[in-house]
Amino acid sequence: MHSRGRVLRFTAVMAAVVLALTGFSSGRHHSSGRHKSSHSDSDGGGGCSSSRQDHDSYSTSGGSGGGSSSSRTRVLRDGSVRLVRCATRTDPYATAEVTNPNSRAGTFKVSFSFEDKDGHLLSVEYPDVTVPAKGTETVRVKASAALLTRLDHCQVEPEADRVS
Numbered sequence: 270m271h272s273r274g275r276v277l278r279f280t281a282v283m284a285a286v287v288l289a290l291t292g293f294s295s296g297r298h299h300s301s302g303r304h305k306s307s308h309s310d311s312d313g314g315g316g317c318s319s320s321r322q323d324h325d326s327y328s329t330s331g332g333s334g335g336g337s338s339s340s341r342t343r344v345l346r347d348g349s350v351r352l353v354r355c356a357t358r359t360d361p362y363a364t365a366e367v368t369n370p371n372s373r374a375g376t377f378k379v380s381f382s383f384e385d386k387d388g389h390l391l392s393v394e395y396p397d398v399t400v401p402a403k404g405t406e407t408v409r410v411k412a413s414a415a416l417l418t419r420l421d422h423c424q425v426e427p428e429a430d431r432v433s
Contacts, residue, residue, distance in 0.1 A: 346370050348377040348400060348429035355423035356383070356412035363410045363423045369400035377429035381410045386421040397432055
């Protein structure tokens with residue numbers, strides 16, 4: 270009889286763990302109609318996961334307590350960067366294009382590096398650029414006269430970190 274009690278207790282604990290991991294919770298079902306989703310094609314629902322939810326591109330946040338509603342926000346992806354031209358004495362600006370893959374505007378941090386002919390790093394610049402949804406913007410960084418005397422080539426990181 271002792272081992273049967275342990276088995277039942279273990280089964281109960283495992284069931285609670287499974288329910289907690291799958292998103293079921295007691296007392297937080299939104300059956301009162303107060304839950305409002307910002308995702309237009311959502312079919313509502315309570316504390317269960319829906320096969321229509323994309324958990325890789327949404328994050329859920331909400332306050333604590335039974336009466337608060339959750340809000341879902343689309344997570345922005347990093348942008349892509351392409352070096353257009355390096356700074357020269359005649360045009361002291363390094364130029365890159367930043368592409369926003371997201372369906373809303375975002376601000377991205379671009380990493381420019383300036384190196385001499387031996388590959389030594391002379392300077393690194395991190396300008397921010399705001400890019401419209403699904404759009405491309407040009408960002409330019411001015412190289413100083415002292416930098417231009419030793420500059421051999423420029424590089425950009427292929428991805429621009431999302432700032433906002």
